[in-house]
Amino acid sequence: MKLPISWINEFVDIKDLPVVEVARLLTSAGLEIDDIRFAGLPLPERDDHGFKVSGIAWEREKLVVAEIRAVEPHPNADRLTLCELFDGETVHSVLTGAPNLYPFKGQGKLPKPLKVAYAKEGATIYDGHAEGLVLTTLKRAKIRGVDSYSMVCSEKELGISDEHEGIIFLDDDAPAGMPLADYMGDAVLEISILPNQARNTSVLGIARELAALTGRALKKPTYELATSGAALTGLVKLEISTPELNPRFMLGLIRNVEIAPSPAWVQRRLRLCGIRAINNVVDATNYTMLEIGEPLHAFDYDVLAARTSGGKVVISTRAARPGEKLTTLDGVERNLTENNVLVCDARGALSLAGVMGGAESEVTASSHSILLEAAAWNFINIRKTANQHNLPSEASYRFSRGIHPALAEAGLKRCLYWMAQWSGGQIAPGIVDNYPLPPQPASVEICPSDIRRALGIEIPLEKVKDMLERLEFTCAWPPTSPDVGDSTSGDVGLRVTAPPIRLDIGAGVIGVADVMEEIARLYGYDNIPETRLADPLPPQRGNPALEAENRVRDSLARLGLQEIITYRMTAPEAENKLLPPGAPRPSLEYVTLANPIAPEKRVLRRSVLASALAIAEKNARQRESLALYEIGAVYIPQGKDLPLEPRRLAIVLNGKRYPAAWDAKVGVKLDFYDLKGILEALMTSLHLGVTYAPAEHPAFHPGKCAAALLGSTPLGVFGELHPQVAENYGFNTPLLAADFDLEAILAALPGGYPIEPVSEYPPILEDIAVIVDEALPADRVEALIRQTGGKLLESARLFDVFRGEQLGAGKKSLAYALVYRSPEGTLTDKDAAGIRSRIIKRLERELDAKLRG
Amino acid sequence: MLEKLNEIEKAALESLAAIADEAALEAWRVANVGRSSPVMSVFSQMGALSKEERPLVGQRANQVKLALEAAFAEKQSALKQAALQQSLASERLDISLPGRPLRAGGLHPATQNLRRILAILAEMGFQVYTSREVESDEYNFQLLNIPPYHPAREMQDTFYIDTGASDEAERQVLRTHTSPGQIRAMRQFSAENPENPPEIRIALPGMVYRFEQITARSEVQFNQVEGLVVGKNITFGDLKGTLAEFVRRMFGRGAKTRFRASYFPFTEPSAEMDVECFVCGGKGCGVCKKSGWLEILGCGMVHPVVLQNGGYDPQKYTGFAFGMGPERQLMLRHKIEDIRYIWGNDLRFLEQFG
Missing domain, CATH: 3.30.930.10 (Bira Bifunctional Protein; Domain 2)
Structure with a gap:
């Protein structure tokens, strides 16, 4: 997830913290920063911060907000224009080829100046025409006979996005002459969201973490709405067939919207987050999803009303029927199965719930009234559906992690607010809310002994309360009574209830562990002292x-x-x-x-x-x-x-x-x-x-x-x-x-083996060669020698195998070096001769061997 | 006569001095101290001398004979020494020629590295526990607090075995971590004494599998070493202390560690442990990507559900677990850039480890 730091800053004031310090705080709390892309803000001076960093800083003196007062044709080139540009100090004539200036060409003094990003001579920006990101410094040149030393910039040139079709238009209130870095300098954090942190898939979530980690105030958005016109409640009806799959479904209506591009700053933010800007209505749903964390879906209300031919619009959610099909927004016809959940009206499926909208009821340039959906879905079902259709969307990314149903209301209201702001529409009074299955808030009691047991440290419960409340947990002291708390340790517990933004806190002993993690995160893992294992050494079993x-x-x-x-x-x-x-x-x-x-x-x-x-x-x-x-x-x-x-x-x-x-x-x-x-x-x-x-x-x-x-x-x-x-x-x-x-x-490995004593007495060494049939395996000869030699034959080593005419066909000679030795005394030649003759006799008799002379 | 003896001696010694080889020396010996040498012939002429002269001449002749013999011995020894010196001087080896190679065997670097880790853990009381590689979904995931379709499953791309089972819960998998061994060990040990199961301190090494394309950075199989400690007084502080001590043994007494919050379904609280880069000492280099820290292992307090599934009452027992990738450490330590070398088994690679 990519989030610009300027946006986070709206909900928690972290302007004074260097970007890498923000990244370090988040990383240590389990929100790993993979990458920081600077788009305007100064890059860190040292490079030992441990983060991958890219992008450029905008030089305050050389990149400023400017206004174009007139756009004149170039005397020698149709595709170029000459802009009369005021940079807050001086009026310049700036050459540009931006196609989005053509409409203003030759109109003389513009009634409303165009606010742009202006790069002065000597400014370092990205080369808009180069493949990839190549830095370039603006130098004075003559282009088709006209002096050029500065330029108005595209998003690509400033490192905001890949966009180089035209120059950036800033909002009308942008003050000419202000350093661009101050006006809209930014840095984008790429954050890995762990599977248990669905609550942090938004700007507000990240801001909440930063507020909790730094002890600063979280500035929550307002959800107050001004409404007018007929109430929505009389116009639509909501039916949820399976609350387990769809615990909540909400609808809001906004009328008389004028579909148009969103304000420049909205488009810029969306693009910094890697999301395409479409129009003010669709952008509002995406903007709100990024801001609050609730994915939303906008229907063209008039299309839905037409489908019902005048009656109430009935929106229902249900499992797909076997063989049912739906063409999603991406133009693909999807074959649905029973484990896909659909949002439908009386005529049929409208969208693949929580994953992607349908094509028919999507918002178009001619939409006037927007019916806005905010809902909660079963995260496992969303995961299955997204995998089944290979549709990893921004919505399914969030829903498949478990978004709390309470967020639907915040998201719906915030989105209606932005739609009204950007499209001029009027919000209808009355929000339709069907909430058949609110989750039970998880609540556990935390005692000092729990903290000691899990973390090995003492933290006063007052401090725990403060830390958890920063994460919006509700903390309460239980009513004083003798049976409260852990009677053995005399503990008094703190009753901790998970906030209605998270589903990852369990009950009982699991909930205690979940809360311990939050305490440890905010206390700081590095602040917990290292200790040695005090437990007894367990059985040392080995691994035979x-x-x-x-x-x-x-x-x-x-x-x-x-x-x-x-x-x-x-x-x-x-x-x-x-x-x-x-x-x-x-x-x-x-x-x-x-x-x-x-x-x-x-x-x-x-x-x-x-x-x-x-x-x-x-x-x-x-x-x-x-x-x-x-x-x-x-x-x-x-x-x-x-x-x-x-x-x-x-x-x-x-x-x-x-x-x-x-x-x-x-x-x-x-x-x-x-x-x-x-x-x-x-x-x-x-x-x-x-x-x-x-x-x-x-x-x-x-x-x-x-x-x-x-x-x-x-x-x-x-x-x-x-x-x-x-x-x-x-x-x-x-x-x-x-x-x-x-x-x-x-x-078969033996458990042990005896070691033979080593004799101190001298050996008698002797060689013996016998002729046997070629087919006789040598090991039979050796076995017989050893068997006959008994204990006094210390070793018998085959040292030669010989075949030759003198032995006769089909014969071979085997020669052995024999060592006779007794452990009890010195052997005599006579002893040895006796053994030898017994060996030879048995070889002759049993193996038909002949002694080789 | 005495005069003559003096001359004999003088002449013999003079001719001896000129001799430079063994053959001439032998000829000299025959000529000067042999049976028919001048000095010996003096002895045979003794009868012709007067009674007074006889003892004087005899004594002198004896002196001369002994002197010549001594001179001979000396000369002989000198010649031998000279010959030895000459031969030593001529027998000069080119010691720069290579020695004759032996066929040296060796252990695979992954084995060597695994042993090093396990030896350190063994000294800290961690006994090795090994378990199977093809696992049930239940042991690899469900008993470790990862139910079917849980988002945590995306953290571990899994190889599934084709057994005809369609339900995710029934499937067999190639274990994605050695953690199923935690359940197997806990169940085995708790069965010994279900009322009061014994404490545990084990290391779980072995091959694990991830569904990845094989590239310089990712492999389908690699070793993992996990540790599991379960007891009645195990804390997060113990986890930090034990792992810091392991790291000091593994990477040097000065090695520093840092713990960051993380998430694993089978531990809570969960952490990533970083070790100060042992290549640059924390100053920042290519190996640590200028951060000064290396991500070495994941760890955490054993999740109550996992203890419960292992037969250990989470109200009575706590524990910690950690897991690391030995091959990753091997690569960091030897600056190996491409993980494919490890199972490539090119002898030019393997033999460098000795």
Whole structure:
């Protein structure tokens, strides 16, 4: 909401406060100022005020009110005129091309001088012809043979609006020679209105806040009206069918209006607020809405009377009927539904209540009598309707926040007043008011203990009363009686009743909290002292699930992998890249967004690996090796129930095993065993005894894929991705990946683990090589060695796998480095030889192995 | 004879002085202290000497032999030292050549940052509470005092889940904040002892979602960290004191805070907390847009309706809550201008965090 400070100033005197101080006061009280646009008033001297500032100050000496006394044609140009202009001191001849001066051309001395904004030589203003806002300084020049050094200004040139069709005409009483900044210098505050501050969507609301914050007087407008002619009460009848949707509806009538442009200052203010000026009647409704906060609607009374063919005009409000249509003011035919509320007459719908008027009964240049509507609507219904028709209007902006029905009366009267002022019409006596559902005023009792409890400070109730009354709360001491107040603390409470401008104050304990906020706002948040928590320390529960997850993160980072975090939103076809072409597509159910921002982000992911591979693809050109992991949730729909969100772990490896160095240019590529090594190290760090088994998975190379198992529980699958899957992600080198169920891993984490003693005795080291069938998995050999070696075999490490003609076809040699050691004493060679021969015997017998000589 | 020994010694030492390499030194050794060297041959000629001469010559010959051997050892050591010096001098590395790179892993900057915040909160007694990301409308909005069609819903553009439910109240949403966790935590804890629920001091971190176009300034997903304190003596002063202390831990002991009135449906009174710009120290710079202050978090006293919905009697309990955007802090701290870097996962970005 944009409001000029000059307007606010009419209701609370803040002329002495710098604009940025006003902005600071409002911001600290919850009315955040997004932007200050200066149109004439001096800009702040320092730039540490914290607000976005734009616009220009008008130099007092160089920009003044002036009067044009005559408009003469330019000797050499049809489109230019020469104005005889008096700037309060001197008469100048000023050249201008403003089209709105043509009508006065060649009339000689004007009977009534035109008041204008005059920029003298050397004045800095905006260039009216430039795109956007470009500052320019007026210099002396010859235009078509005539001297030019000054100009009369348009609104754009002064930074008031984009208007550059013609020059500004000021009101006739503008004093020539007065600095323009004094006459109409302004600054426009752009204010964010929080959802609970419907009362502040107006100049009066903001002025009330400022009055309360500064302790100054709020000058409320008068609502006294002079009336004449026949009373309205006999001419119209009002019917409200659903008070819950339309708690109040009021009508007023003004006759003999002369539709014309509004006074210059009214138009200027509307434009400063970003609203187009239309005519004196429509402008009055918009002006009053901005001023008081009540949206209003003007009907052409004569059109309505004609529709009733002479009888009483019957205005009714009701829900739209299925299939009903209405063409709104913007010329769009709206298909209505039952949750839209309509204002109707006997012939049909007139307007979409609280949102936008209808085209047929709108005010036109030929309107004479205006029937003015001020009403109250259910804010939820207005919100639904405005959303449904995509019609965010100034009216729905206010009504959808909850405007108090009491404001209808103030708005109606104020608007009739302005209409009469600007259009010369006469207000008919009698206002028609149908008010079936007045809201109950919220009332709570505030005790010093409530303030202590919520804010931690002591504020005397006298001071609270003063603060709240500044916001128009009604405050009363309860009648003295022993049962009043909080008997335990001996508190005497203050009975506080919300003013009839706000619906945001609740009842009971909620109302107390609502009032506490008002007390804190006016007391100043910065004035409440900081305290330390005095409450006992609550149970320190920890978060084992997150702590375990973090152990996995840390382990993988230590193992040289970089963590990534990707978007949860994806598309099924993106996840299908995990399958080679032609592979059957699984029919996975997805959690699907009803309102995705883009088709490629329309579901929540089922695979973390797919997300990680997409990131690997993106980074492939940046690095010669990639080692990435991601830990995060996938989302499994459960119909009407909330989806499951199990966490998974994905790892991606690709490229060179060792980073290239300047003396080591040939890189070995990462392969299956690099990935397995990482997983083994991870499982060791988690103290999980994991086994590995060949596995089949459509995403993986059929011969290079394994499952990790904990007993019989699968933890995940890993290996080299199918070459066609790698190709889907743009890789033509082995792409290694792991897809693990993190929940299964974390569920298996042991609570603790014993640490083995370290033997002080010397080891006996020995190598052993056996020849076995190619098809025999190496881990069976090692398992048998370990089993046979028992406690005295400290370690068995495979250090070579060899294949060669001398071994025979289909054979391989596995060489192990064995370490024998006892925790109890020094082993002899004989001890070692005994173990060795048992190992060899079992290998020969059970695995058909041959000792390699 | 003695004369001869003197000559032998002199000649040997003179030739030794001229030697500059190991091979010549070995030849010298053979020639001068070897078995057939002049001094050794003196010993073999001892029999031809008179009885008086013999001990004198013998003693002198011995002296010469020891002197030559000592000179040899000295020379040998000097040559070795010289050779070492020479080789040290020639083995000069270009230490400016780069070291061999290791494959260093790392945590995502968002993880690092989240941990930092949670570690500080943990020291202040805030235990981490995590909850689901796909939520019911009830938990994300209604129980937090945001009824259907409430104007506050416009503060949070929401992703809805397509479940076929048409009624707004029945819909599933991607949580727009971690606040539904407040209700889940309060309900869980109050169920433990409904008559006298335990005090609460928790931090609620996690990914939240907003219906926004992805631009340099806005994202569809980001982390949030909320804090919730509930007890029998919790005041707005405690809120200010606790958050000011958190900020001093997070941004430095000198960090100043300022509280402004604001509105959140689930707190009242509500506030925005600004921190004096840690880039310029409040003088005004590009990061704080010359204001000297950075908007860091929203907070307030827990709304009575929220306490009630969590199973805590608002007549007995009060509390405060706060919420902040860790990624925003990360961006401010490292002067990151474009939020899309965070989930872009470009290694050139990630690896800068180490």
